[in-house]
Amino acid sequence: MSQIYNRVALIGLGLIASSMFWAIKRAGLAGEVTGYARGQATRDTARRIGLCDRVCDSAAEAVKDADLVVLCVPVGAMEQVARDIAPGLKPGATVSDVGSVKRAVIEAVAPHLPDDVYFVPAHPLAGTEHSGPESGFAELFDDRWCILVPVPDTPDAPVAQLRALWEGMGAYVDEMEADHHDLVLAVTSHAPHLIAYTMVGVADDLRRVTDSEVIKYSAAGFRDFTRIAASDPTMWRDVFLNNKEATLEILGRFTEELFALQRAIRTGDGEHLHDYFTRTRAIRRGIIQAGQDTDAPDFGRKKTTQ
């Protein structure tokens, strides 16, 4: 694949940034990739494992002459980073990010950027429960979606260029308005994560069942919850604080529905339960058909004999 940007700067070197670096290298999408992380230990690790062509000791140094700057820090850290890099941005550069919420990031970042750069917020829908500079891998974005959320009056060219980069890293790309993005993600990601965190906390609190029992007997169900609940605490704290309205709306609906199912259990209304459970199967089939998951039993953890 051909080069999309001459120089790319990654600010923050966690799971997403490190995966971007390996994906950019895999396809030769940039001439040089610089990187910066606030922590000295992170920068040392990055240098040791060859993450980024050049690891810089300041954000200003990393963004110098960069054609694309991608903010890969927790949502709550975006505003400070925007302030730090703004004076050193090259005129005509594109600034993007990978935050899980978009309205709050736009409000935090856009006011600090000079008029002669383009801001094209983005959100790759990919991740694992691991974090840090050593957790990245080139295939993370393959066949996953990346949503671009251009701010009003952005010309087509910088958006198309960023789209080409994400496609080059293996992703499908879509565009969406910021508030709609935040609602869709509240449903598909933010509320499910909060629910998983809650259930894992409840299990831990229950004194009559030991942690060892919970752990030993967590075959189906709970095990998937713990995977979700093991994600980075700082990232998720910032997601909930910055997508407050949509998350609370979805959780309100969730509680209503859960109460209705609890009532069905209490009153022994088997038909209500069966109908509900039958309906949810269809969504699962849709996800498999949309290619967002595998149909292999148990996520392919075990081989089948057939």
Place this chain on the structure above:
Amino acid sequence: MSQIYNRVALIGLGLIASSMFWAIKRAGLAGEVTGYARGQATRDTARRIGLCDRVCDSAAEAVKDADLVVLCVPVGAMEQVARDIAPGLKPGATVSDVGSVKRAVIEAVAPHLPDDVYFVPAHPLAGTEHSGPESGFAELFDDRWCILVPVPDTPDAPVAQLRALWEGMGAYVDEMEADHHDLVLAVTSHAPHLIAYTMVGVADDLRRVTDSEVIKYSAAGFRDFTRIAASDPTMWRDVFLNNKEATLEILGRFTEELFALQRAIRTGDGEHLHDYFTRTRAIRRGIIQAGQDTDAPDFGRKKTTQ
């Protein structure tokens, strides 16, 4: 491995029974395995794919001369099956089951069994989101737990024999009292399943977000919920109706905790959220150390480059 039973009868031919058959054959644990399912289509499928050494057209025929009879039907169907097979059971035979709740199964089955058979309820903690006679595979129980719940006054010999069978099928075996089993499973499996069903239903109801958007953008979080929520509706209806008390207790605690986290989001209490999310990570580590899951990123869906 050596033969544990001369003849085993499997009543009901879904995911668990079909996996038991392949696991028994893999290790040569029984001389002959007979099978029965209520549906003609299921019996036809079983005959076509070679599931069971002999597929019978009645439960009475299947259990004739069997040394072990395993009830592999939904919990709500256990009582009728117990009535059907009771007259044909061989004296000295062991009757077991694989139901996800144990107190209700004991109450439904035990009164109908003759005095000269042993009842040793069991619950293998293994499954996939698939069901039916073609979904089984020999490795399903490998390194998973099977909990035996012997009723009072059962001699050691039939319990030890059933334990040997499950160990021969690859499982770890534990023993537990029925009510404690039902509480442990309410935490690790039943409540998480109801929660996953609920969240999938909420997503489907939300008119401002299309099903297509939910499906396309369900990278992390929601995707794992749909897997859980795709499980067999009849089985799960029966689980909730038959483990009512423990499930409702856990859901009550869950709702309390969820309200506390919602309040933290609403009031912007980032410290509360961060502390909570940090605590849940530890449980996840415990599960990986206990060998109940893989540490591979994203459940091994993607290969890493490192």
